Amino acid sequence: MRPTALVCRRQRLKTNILWSRCRIVPEVASTAGVRYCSCHSNSLTRPGQHDSSARSSLSRPNNTNAPSNIQSSTPAADHRVLGTAQELFTSSSYSPGSPLFLPNGTHIINKLIGFLRAQYRQYGFREVLTPNIYKKSLWEISGHWQNYKDDMYEVRGRGATGETEGELGEDEQYGLKPMNCPGHCLLFKSQNHSYRDLPVRYADFSPLHRNEISGSLSGLTRVRRFHQDDGHIFCRPQQIGKEIDLALAFVNMVMKTFGLPKYTLVLSTRPEKDFIGSLELWDNKSGLPWELNEGDGAFYGPKIDIQLQDSDGKYHQLSTIQLDLNLPQRFELEYQVAEGEPDYNPNTPGKATPVLIHRAIFGSLERFLAILIELYAGRWPFWLSPRQGIILTVQNDEPVLRLAEEAAAKISGYRSIDVEATELLQPAPIASDPTFLIDVDSSSRSLSKKIQRAKSMKYNLIFVVGSKNLADNSIDVDVSGQIQGSSEDGASKFQSVLTDLIGASSQGNSRALKMQIDDVRALLLRMERDFI
Structure with missing residues (x-):
């Protein structure tokens, strides 16, 4: 068999891949000789670790x-x-x-x-x-019926239309x-x-x-x-x-x-x-x-x-x-x-x-x-996470519970429909602005147990509200889960966002950041936009 001549030009894309762009010389008729x-x-750092098919399963x-x-x-x-x-x-x-x-x-x-x-x-x-689903005749045109039929599901229609050659007098045959x-x-x-x-x-x-x-x-x-x-x-x-x-x-x-x-x-x-x-x-x-x-x-x-x-x-x-x-x-x-x-x-x-x-x-x-x-491994980036944040209440008196619910609505970007209310009030429709998954834990458990549970469920952000937050409409933020689940680059980007929004006071303490409730959504929008 005639060997194939191969010309390779190596170049580097601007990001993380080194590749060889190859072309077969035109006069060669087959790639059989190519090895x-x-x-x-290039190797990338796994999130959470810091430096110091079409077949599904392939050999x-x-x-x-x-x-x-x-x-x-x-x-x-x-x-x-x-x-x-x-x-x-x-x-x-x-x-x-x-x-x-x-x-x-x-x-x-x-x-x-x-x-x-x-x-x-x-x-x-x-x-x-x-x-x-499409008729068998379409899959015959494409070649799938001849070459891929064993991997397809066949479906039978009810009665023949006679509109396609080969279907006269027969039930129509389809392929999923x-x-x-x-x-x-x-x-x-x-x-x-x-x-x-x-x-x-x-x-x-x-x-x-x-x-x-x-x-x-x-x-x-x-x-x-x-x-x-x-x-x-x-x-x-x-x-x-x-x-x-x-x-x-x-x-x-x-x-x-x-x-x-x-x-x-x-x-x-x-x-x-x-x-x-x-x-x-x-x-x-x-x-x-x-x-x-x-x-x-x-x-x-x-x-x-x-x-x-x-x-x-x-x-x-x-x-x-x-x-x-x-x-x-x-x-x-x-x-x-x-x-x-x-x-x-x-x-x-x-x-x-x-x-x-x-x-x-x-x-x-x-x-x-x-x-x-x-x-x-369970620690999702914030922008993908199904558990982006949770608000924990310190006391369960009415003002604290109300503040927690109001904070959840402001931060998440939507209001839940209260199905228990005597008069059902439907929220206004939401535009295409991002919404976030913010849960509230107002159970009777102690705060330490609530925090332990939230961390075991791998929430990215943990918010805490109590009576001390009522006066200035603030909220305490624990971002340690987000930092621990980030790559070194992701943690650096997140810290940069915190510094921009909160200032130098955000550095050095990931468990006791204090923010105004109205400012938290801006933090989440930045995290979403920057794929943090």
């Missing part, structure tokens, strides 16, 4: 430089154990592989989705909604979607597009279903129902490089924001069988970076996968970027192009076929959450 071109992120890459930063598993580090202890999610034998999220876990999932939605506009994505790309192809095809409109970028959070083998199901890392931050970019051939660079920059920003440890980027090429498209199309697309995983690409094109280890040392696929010239051809997608443009083809005057780039940043939100649960 490993590895790319690993370790055959690479001596593969990261091994996560130590041997312990029960306390397992996301399934932590998820139960923190009341994040549960499971049921009535729906194997489909986690049920409790309010705490749902809060974190919604924060993850909200985080991505906030980034989408600056990266040019528009969110869409698509159906959960395992991915969003066919639906996004339908969206692109539903409108006329000029070359000036491209790239068109769609994002979708709708649930996906894959019929995984029951014995392989595991917690949140290998499931049958999951949510993926699924995105598809329809672009011109000359835009491919920039779009992949943007996607990789997006991935790198996310990894840095969440403080994720060392990860690996892997290039997967054409499978030995069960692929669509011509060999020429595949070979023309295989000049992408990094560590090579031959034969593990999707059936429609090569892909870049971001893999991260869990506490068991297993690798899980998170982000993915996949290049696809096949689906646009199968769906007969096109855009209008003017003569003289680089992508103008005289054989199809005025029309050209777009390139499709599949991309997911988190990958499966469930799997991403599992990694975060183990990474943070």
